Amino acid sequence: MSDQEGPDDYVLASGTEADLDAVCAIERLSSPSPWPRQAFVDELARPWARLEVLRHPATGRVAAFCNYWLVADELHILNVAVLPEERRRGHAARLLRHILEQAARGKVRVLSLEVRVSNLAAANLYRKFGFREVGLRPKYYADSGEDALLMDLEPPT
Numbered sequence: 390m391s392d393q394e395g396p397d398d399y400v401l402a403s404g405t406e407a408d409l410d411a412v413c414a415i416e417r418l419s420s421p422s423p424w425p426r427q428a429f430v431d432e433l434a435r436p437w438a439r440l441e442v443l444r445h446p447a448t449g450r451v452a453a454f455c456n457y458w459l460v461a462d463e464l465h466i467l468n469v470a471v472l473p474e475e476r477r478r479g480h481a482a483r484l485l486r487h488i489l490e491q492a493a494r495g496k497v498r499v500l501s502l503e504v505r506v507s508n509l510a511a512a513n514l515y516r517k518f519g520f521r522e523v524g525l526r527p528k529y530y531a532d533s534g535e536d537a538l539l540m541d542l543e544p545p546t
């Protein structure tokens with residue numbers, strides 16, 4: 390990021406195939422088991438799947454993305470990831486606010502997600518937005534055998 394730009398300069402937009410190089414680069418820098426590009430291509434074709442990016446309008450740079458499923462009255466968050474040098478600037482919070490707006494618009498009854506038990510930054514992010522820990526999936530992650538923490542949020546009606 391140059392001195393002239395800040396997190397507010399990024400614009401939230403629906404992700405397209407043209408964003409996938411950037412999305413996959415963020416994913417590789419963010420996850421011990423990054424999704425392959427084809428997984429994102431497949432998501433773009435699913436009517437119930439959403440990919441959102443924070444893109445700089447002038448440079449086209451993508452700082453962060455999230456993807457989630459909206460099925461009936463449930464919203465399941467699959468990924469929220471931010472370029473390492475763009476972290477702690479509010480990008481993930483902005484994506485979460487957008488997800489909660491979408492949930493309110495779609496009359497979603499419950500939002501859910503899984504997070505690695507060691508991922509304190511992500512768990513804190515979700516807690517900040519009202520998610521509660523509701524269970525544990527033992528050895529959920531095949532790469533490390535780590536447990537997944539299940540979190541959910543029932544938005545106010």
Ligand SMILES: CC(C)(COP(=O)(O)OP(=O)(O)OC[C@H]1O[C@@H](n2cnc3c(N)ncnc32)[C@H](O)[C@@H]1OP(=O)(O)O)[C@@H](O)C(=O)NCCC(=O)NCCS
Binds near residue numbers: 510
């Ligand atoms: C988790 C992640 C998405 C947070 O993104 P971010 O843009 O840095 O988060 P924000 O700046 O919007 O911070 C929002 C809140 O998240 C929490 N948080 C974010 N980073 C944190 C950290 N390193 N340690 C503790 N809490 C953290 C805080 O509660 C923070 O609120 P605060 O700034 O008022 O303290 C980012 O660290 C990331 O991309 N990690 C790798 C990918 C990942 O683990 N994704 C989640 C998979 S489920």
